[in-house]
Amino acid sequence: MKYLIELSYDGSKFYGFQKQNTKETIQGNVESVLSKLLNEKIKTTGASRTDRGVHAYCQFISFETNKLKDTNKFIYSLNSLLNDSIYVKNIKEVDNDFSPRYDVLMKEYIYKINVGVYNPIEKDYIYQYNKHINITLMKKAVKKIKGKHNFKSFTSDTEKDDYVRDIKDIKIIKKDNYIYIYIKAKSFLRYMIRNIVGLLIDINENKKTINDIDYIFKSEDRKTCGRCIDACGLYLNKIYYK
Numbered sequence: 001m002k003y004l005i006e007l008s009y010d011g012s013k014f015y016g017f018q019k020q021n022t023k024e025t026i027q028g029n030v031e032s033v034l035s036k037l038l039n040e041k042i043k044t045t046g047a048s049r050t051d052r053g054v055h056a057y058c059q060f061i062s063f064e065t066n067k068l069k070d071t072n073k074f075i076y077s078l079n080s081l082l083n084d085s086i087y088v089k090n091i092k093e094v095d096n097d098f099s100p101r102y103d104v105l106m107k108e109y110i111y112k113i114n115v116g117v118y119n120p121i122e123k124d125y126i127y128q129y130n131k132h133i134n135i136t137l138m139k140k141a142v143k144k145i146k147g148k149h150n151f152k153s154f155t156s157d158t159e160k161d162d163y164v165r166d167i168k169d170i171k172i173i174k175k176d177n178y179i180y181i182y183i184k185a186k187s188f189l190r191y192m193i194r195n196i197v198g199l200l201i202d203i204n205e206n207k208k209t210i211n212d213i214d215y216i217f218k219s220e221d222r223k224t225c226g227r228c229i230d231a232c233g234l235y236l237n238k239i240y241y242k
Contacts, residue, residue, distance in 0.1 A: 001064065001065065001066055001068070001093060001096075002062055002063070002064050002093070002094050002095070002096050002098060003062065003063055003064070003065070003068060003071070003091055003092065003093055003094065004060055004061070004062050004091070004092055004093075004094045004098070004100060005030070005044075005060065005061045005062070005063070005078075005088055005090070005091050006058065006059070006060055006088070006089045006090040006091075007026075007030070007056070007059050007060075007061065007086060007087060007088045007089060008055075008056055008057050008058065008059065008086075008087050008089065009026050009055065009056050009059065009085055009086045009087070010055055010085040010086075010125075011026075011050060011051075011052070011053050011054045011055040011056065011231070012053055012055070012085075012124035012125070012232065013083065013085040014026050014029075014052065014083075014085070015052050016049070016050060016051050016052040016053075016054075017046055017048070017049050017050045017051075017054075017059070018046075018049045019031060024083070026046075026050075026059075026086060027044055027046055027061070029082060029083050029086060030044060030061060030082065030086065031043065031044050031063075033078060033081045033082050034063055034065075034078070036081065037074070037077055037078065037081070038065050038067045038068065039067070040065065040067065042063050042064075042065065043063065044061045044062065044063045045061065045062050045063075045099065045100055045101060046059065046060070046061050046100060046101070047059060047060040047061070047100040047101055047104060047107075047239050048101075048107060048236055048239070050234075050236055051190070051191070051231055052231060053124075053230070053231030053232055053234075054231050054234045054235070054236065055125065055234065055235045055236070056235065056236040057235055057236065057237050057238075058236060058237060058238050058239055059236055059239070060100040060239055061100065062094065062098065062099070062100045064096075068091075071091040071092065071093075074091060075088050075090070075091055078091075103241055103242055104186060104187070104239055104240070104241060105186065105240045105241060105242055106168065106184055106185070106186055106238075106239075106240040107184070107185060107186065107187070107188070107236065107238070107239050107240075108182060108183070108184045108237045108238040108239075108240075109182070109183050109188070109193050109234060109235060109236055109237055110180055110181065110182055110183075110234075110235045110237045111127070111180070111181040111183070111193065111194075111197045111229070111233050111234050111235075112125070112126040112127065112178060112179070112180055112181075112233040112235070113126065113127045113129050113133065113178065113179040113180075113181070113197075113233060114126045114127065114128050114129060114130060114177060114178055115129055115130065115131060115132060115133050115174075115177050115178070115179060116130065116176070116177025116178075117130065117177075118130045123232065124232050125232060125233070126178070126232065126233050127229060127230055127232055127233035129201070133174075133179055133201075133204050134204055135172060135174055135179070137203060137204060137210075138172050138200050138203070138204065139172055140210055141199075141200055141203050141210050141213065142170040142172065142200070144210060144213040144214070145167060145170060145196060145199075145213065146167050146168075146169065146170050147166065147167060148164060148165070148166040148167075149164065149165070149167075149217050150163050150164050150217060150220060151163050151164070151165050151189055151192055151217075152220040152221075152222075153195075153216045153217060153219055153220055153221055153222055153224055153225045154189065154191070154192045154195040154196060154199075154216075154222075154225055155189035155190050155191055155192050155195065155222065156190065156191055156222055156228075157189055157190045157191075160189065163189065163220070165185055165186075165187060165188060165189060165192070166185060166186065167183060167184070167185045168184045168185055168186075169182070169183070169184045170182065170183050170184075170196075181197060181200075182237070183196070191228055193234060194228050194229045194230075194231065194234060195222075195225050195226075195227075195228050195229075197229045197233075198225070198226055198227035198228050198229040199213070199216070199225055199226050199227075201227065201229060202226040202227060207226065208226055212224075
């Protein structure tokens with residue numbers, strides 16, 4: 001039988017989502033605890049391979065077993081043994097052909113920026129820009145980034161067959177001294193969101209202009225895009241399924 005786990009985590013405490021042999025990762029910790037509780041080797045599949053330092057309010061992982069009887073008790077057992085920077089919110093049975101990765105309709109990420117006074121307590125969770133951001137200018141810039149484009153200039157991944165992605169929406173909201181950038185798409189390339197936000201910051205600082213965006217897309221060259229913003233402010237916020 002196949003099950004789907006919904007969980008959240010503090011990405012600053014791990015070396016990314018994907019399992020690694022010698023480093024603590026979210027997937028590695030979850031697989032280890034699942035295997036211990038079920039007394040069998042468990043392999044998992046995640047909806048999104050978040051990078052080191054990236055957080056998740058909503059992540060999904062599937063696994064298969066014939067030993068799970070009571071999901072409510074199992075959630076409690078999982079949370080008692082998992083790293084306390086991971087929290088399982090729900091487990092449910094799904095069809096055997098369900099894929100947490102390929103059955104995704106849409107993913108939403110949030111990038112958080114502090115434009116107020118530097119806050120050392122927040123440094124692992126909100127990007128400490130601590131300067132003014134021209135929201136009007138940013139909103140004009142994202143109009144050129146939204147939609148279907150070849151995003152090869154926005155990733156360091158050089159082994160993809162297809163770099164075309166379709167950004168359905170980018171929303172920028174300012175509340176007090178914080179700016180929240182919401183980005184929705186079915187899928188993203190590695191570092192794509194962080195490079196988009198980095199470009200917006202460069203445009204805010206007049207290191208790039210809105211007119212440069214067309215050239216960046218056409219160049220298909222990562223060097224033209226500019227900075228890759230820190231991972232600390234990035235959160236996987238929602239995942240929508242069919």
